[in-house]
Amino acid sequence: MxxxxxxxxxxxxxxxxxxxxxxxxxxxxSAETRRRVEESIAELGFRxxxxxxxxxxxSTNVVAMVxxxxxxxxxxxxxxxxxAVLHAARAQGFNLxxxxxxxxxxxxxxxxxxxMVDGVIVMEIQVNDPRVPVLRALDRPAVLIGTPDDAExxxxxxxxxxxxxxxxxxxxxxxxxxxxxxxxxxxxxFTRQAGFALRARDGVLQxxxxxxLKPTWIPAQPNPAxxxxxxxxxxGQDPELSALIVYNELALPFVLxxxxxxxxxxxxxxxxxxxxxxxxxxxxxxxxxxVALPTTELGRLAFERLVGLITGTDQPVSTLLEPHLxxxxxxxxxxxx
Amino acid sequence: MxxxxxxxxxxxxxxxxxxxxxxxxxxxxSAETRRRVEESIAELGFRxxxxxxxxxxxSTNVVAMVxxxxxxxxxxxxxxxxxAVLHAARAQGFNLxxxxxxxxxxxxxxxxxxxMVDGVIVMEIQVNDPRVPVLRALDRPAVLIGTPDDAExxxxxxxxxxxxxxxxxxxxxxxxxxxxxxxxxxxxxFTRQAGFALRARDGVLQxxxxxxLKPTWIPAQPNPAxxxxxxxxxxGQDPELSALIVYNELALPFVLxxxxxxxxxxxxxxxxxxxxxxxxxxxxxxxxxxVALPTTELGRLAFERLVGLITGTDQPVSTLLEPHLxxxxxxxxxxxx
DNA sequence: ACTCTTCGCGGAAACGTTTCGACGTATCGA
DNA sequence: TCGATACGTCGAAACGTTTCCGCGAAGAGT
Numbered sequence: 124m125x126x127x128x129x130x131x132x133x134x135x136x137x138x139x140x141x142x143x144x145x146x147x148x149x150x151x152x153s154a155e156t157r158r159r160v161e162e163s164i165a166e167l168g169f170r171x172x173x174x175x176x177x178x179x180x181x182s183t184n185v186v187a188m189v190x191x192x193x194x195x196x197x198x199x200x201x202x203x204x205x206x207a208v209l210h211a212a213r214a215q216g217f218n219l220x221x222x223x224x225x226x227x228x229x230x231x232x233x234x235x236x237x238x239m240v241d242g243v244i245v246m247e248i249q250v251n252d253p254r255v256p257v258l259r260a261l262d263r264p265a266v267l268i269g270t271p272d273d274a275e276x277x278x279x280x281x282x283x284x285x286x287x288x289x290x291x292x293x294x295x296x297x298x299x300x301x302x303x304x305x306x307x308x309x310x311x312x313f314t315r316q317a318g319f320a321l322r323a324r325d326g327v328l329q330x331x332x333x334x335x336l337k338p339t340w341i342p343a344q345p346n347p348a349x350x351x352x353x354x355x356x357x358x359g360q361d362p363e364l365s366a367l368i369v370y371n372e373l374a375l376p377f378v379l380x381x382x383x384x385x386x387x388x389x390x391x392x393x394x395x396x397x398x399x400x401x402x403x404x405x406x407x408x409x410x411x412x413x414v415a416l417p418t419t420e421l422g423r424l425a426f427e428r429l430v431g432l433i434t435g436t437d438q439p440v441s442t443l444l445e446p447h448l449x450x451x452x453x454x455x456x457x458x459x460x
Numbered sequence: 461m462x463x464x465x466x467x468x469x470x471x472x473x474x475x476x477x478x479x480x481x482x483x484x485x486x487x488x489x490s491a492e493t494r495r496r497v498e499e500s501i502a503e504l505g506f507r508x509x510x511x512x513x514x515x516x517x518x519s520t521n522v523v524a525m526v527x528x529x530x531x532x533x534x535x536x537x538x539x540x541x542x543x544a545v546l547h548a549a550r551a552q553g554f555n556l557x558x559x560x561x562x563x564x565x566x567x568x569x570x571x572x573x574x575x576m577v578d579g580v581i582v583m584e585i586q587v588n589d590p591r592v593p594v595l596r597a598l599d600r601p602a603v604l605i606g607t608p609d610d611a612e613x614x615x616x617x618x619x620x621x622x623x624x625x626x627x628x629x630x631x632x633x634x635x636x637x638x639x640x641x642x643x644x645x646x647x648x649x650f651t652r653q654a655g656f657a658l659r660a661r662d663g664v665l666q667x668x669x670x671x672x673l674k675p676t677w678i679p680a681q682p683n684p685a686x687x688x689x690x691x692x693x694x695x696g697q698d699p700e701l702s703a704l705i706v707y708n709e710l711a712l713p714f715v716l717x718x719x720x721x722x723x724x725x726x727x728x729x730x731x732x733x734x735x736x737x738x739x740x741x742x743x744x745x746x747x748x749x750x751v752a753l754p755t756t757e758l759g760r761l762a763f764e765r766l767v768g769l770i771t772g773t774d775q776p777v778s779t780l781l782e783p784h785l786x787x788x789x790x791x792x793x794x795x796x797x
Numbered sequence: 798a799c800t801c802t803t804c805g806c807g808g809a810a811a812c813g814t815t816t817c818g819a820c821g822t823a824t825c826g827a
Numbered sequence: 828t829c830g831a832t833a834c835g836t837c838g839a840a841a842c843g844t845t846t847c848c849g850c851g852a853a854g855a856g857t
Contacts, residue, residue: 128843129843140806183511484815513813514842812845
C-alpha cells in the first residue's frame with residue numbers, strides 16, 4: 124500500500140538510484156529525467172520511508188526537546204520555548220520529539236542511542252544539573268537553554284538574568300526608590316536550583332546591597348493566597364517598601380490585584396517592575412514596566428545552534444542575551460512623604 | 461561507534477537472530493542463552509536502531525500530536541492535553557512528535573506517509589475541520605480531542621461542553637438567580653469555529669432560554685481591558701445581572717479582579733461559576749465553583765484510544781465525558797433586593 | 798579519426814534490523 | 828525402539844533507502 128522508491132523509479136522509467144539522486148540532489152540529473160521523476164513522485168504521492176532513510180544517512184531530521192520536570196502545564200514561559208523551537212525546526216524541515224525530564228536521563232540516552240534524533244535541546248537547567256554529564260557523554264550534539272555550573276564545552280544559550288535583575292534595581296533606584304523588594308519564583312523553583320531563578324534573585328540582591336539598599340525578597344506561589352502572603356511578608360521585612368520587582372509571570376496579575384486590595388496605587392504608592400515575557404506585562408492594568416524575557420529569541424537561537432552542531436559547524440559555546448527595559452506606567456518616582 | 465545487534469551477538473556467542481528473538485520475545489529462548497545475551501546488551505549498552513527496526517516492523521512507537529493553530533503559548537489548557545498525552549505515551553514506551561496545525565494538513569501527511577509515526581492525535585477541532593477528511597484518508601489511525609460535525613467513523617473523545625454549560629445554568633438557577641450572563645472565550649476562538657467554545661456557549665444559551673431566562677453572553681480577551689469591556693457590555697445587556705458563567709480560564713482572575721474594582725462582592729453581589737481546569741479555579745480568592753475541565757483525563761483517554769487502534773482492537777468511536785460540578789464559595793443565592 | 802574528459806545513468810552492495818524456513822537434539826507417546 | 832513433537836538455534840532473505848563503482852555516449856582537444 125505505501126508507495127516506495129522503486130515504484131517511482133518504475134513509473135518514471137529510471138533506476139532507483141536515479142530517483143534517489145533526484146531527491147537528494149547529490150548528482151547532476153538531466154532536466155528531462157528530473158521532470159519525469161518529480162512528476163511520478165507527485166502523482167504517486169511518494170514520501171521516502173524515514174526509517175529506511177535514517178539507516179543510511181546518519182541523520183533523522185528530528186531533534187528532541189526535554190521539557191521541565193514539573194508538568195503542571197502552568198508555566199507559559201516554557202511553552203513559549205517549545206513553540207519557538209518548534210517553529211524554527213519546522214522552518215528547516217526538522218521535527219520535534221518531546222521528552223519529559225521526569226524519566227530523567229534514561230530517555231535522553233534512549234532516543235539518541237537508538238538513533239531517533241540528531242540532537243537534543245534541554246531547558247530548565249539547574250545549576251548543578253545531573254543531565255549535564257549525560258549530555259556531554261552523548262555522541263550527538265546537545266544545546267542547553269540555561270546555564271549550568273560546569274558548562275565548559277557544552278554549548279548553551281541563556282538570558283542574562285543577573286543583569287536583568289540588576290537592571291530592575293537600577294531603574295527603580297534611579298527613579299528615587301530606596302526601599303525595593305523582590306517577589307520571586309515559587310519556593311520549589313529555588314529548591315530545585317533552577318538557574319534562572321537563582322541568578323535573577325542574586326542579580327537583584329547583589330545590586331541592592333551594592334547600592335546600599337536592604338536586600339528584601341520572598342518566593343511566592345502564583346495564586347492569590349500565595350501572593351497575598353508574600354506581599355505581607357515583604358512589608359514585614361521592610362515596611363517602607365515603595366517598589367517591587369516581580370519575577371513570577373503567573374503571579375503578576377495577582378500582585379496588581381492584591382496591591383489594589385491593599386489600597387496601594389500603582390505606581391503612586393508602589394512601583395512595579397517585572398521580569399517576564401513582554402506580552403504578559405503589557406496588557407495588564409496598569410501596563411507593567413518590564414525587562415522582557417526573550418523566550419522566542421532564545422528558543423530560536425537554541426535550535427539554530429543545535430542545527431549548526433549537527434551540520435558540523437563550530438558554534439559559540441556560550442551566548443548570553445542582554446536584558447532590555449520596557450518603560451510603562453507601573454513604575455515612577457516614589458511619592459514624597 | 462554505535463553498537464549494533466551483531467556486536468551483541470558476537471559477544472554473547474550467538475547468532476544475530478537469537479539476539480533479536482531475545483529482544484522481541486517472539487520465540488522461546490533458553491534461560492542460559494537469554495542471560496548471556498542480556499548481559500552483553502547491558503555491557504555494550506546496546507540500543508536497537510529505531511530506523512532499521514521500523515523498516516521491518518510496521519511501527520515506530522511514535523505518535524504525533526497536532527497542536528492548535530494559535531501558538532501564543534498562553535492557553536494552559538492545551539498544554540495540559542499535551543502533558544497528559546505525553547505521560548500516557550511514555551508509560552507505554554511511546555514517544556511523542558509535535559506538529560503545529562499551522563503547516564496544516566501537509567505535515568500530518570508527511571509524517572505518516574514517511575512512516576515516522578504510528579498514529580495521530582489532533583486537538584482543537586473545529587466544527588467543520590479541514591483536517592478531518594485528511595485524517596480519514598490516512599492509512600494510520602487518528603483520534604480527535606474534540607468533536608467535528610462529521611465525526612462518523614473517526615474516533616474522538618470529548619468533554620460534554622453543552623452539558624457543562626447547561627449544568628452551570630442549572631446550578632445558578634437553582635440558587636435563585638434569574639439574570640445570568642456568560643463571559644466566553646475570545647472572539648477569534650468563535651470565528652475559527654472551535655467546537656468547545658461553540659458548544660459550551662450554546663449549551664448555556666439554550667438552557668437559559670429553556671428556563672425562560674434572557675440569553676446574555678459576550679466573548680472576552682483574557683486581559684484586564686478585555687475583561688472590563690466584556691463585563692461592562694454584559695451589564696449593558698442585562699443591568700440586573702446577578703450571576704456570571706465564565707468559560708475562559710485565562711480571564712478568570714481578571715474577572716474576579718474587575719468585579720472587586722466595581723465594588724461587586726462575590727458571591728454576595730455576583731455569583732461566579734467557571735468552566736475550567738479545576739486547579740485554576742480552586743486557588744483563586746474566593747475559590748471559584750466550577751465545572752471541571754477534565755484535561756488530563758481526556759488526554760490520557762485519547763492516547764489510550766489511539767494505541768488501541770494501532771494494535772488493531774476496536775475502539776468506541778465517540779466518548780463524551782460527563783461534567784461534574786465543584787461547589788465552592790463563589791456562587792450563592794442572590795441577595796434579596 | 799582518435800583519445801580524453803565529462804555527463805548521465807544503472808547495478809549492486811551496503812545500512813541494521815526482523816523473520817521465515819530449516820536443522821539438530823531432547824522428549825514424549827505408543 | 829521408533830516416529831512424532833517440541834524446543835532452541837542458526838542462516839539467509841527480506842525491508843526501503845543511499846551511495847560507491849563503473850559504463851556507455853557525447854563532446855572536446857589534437
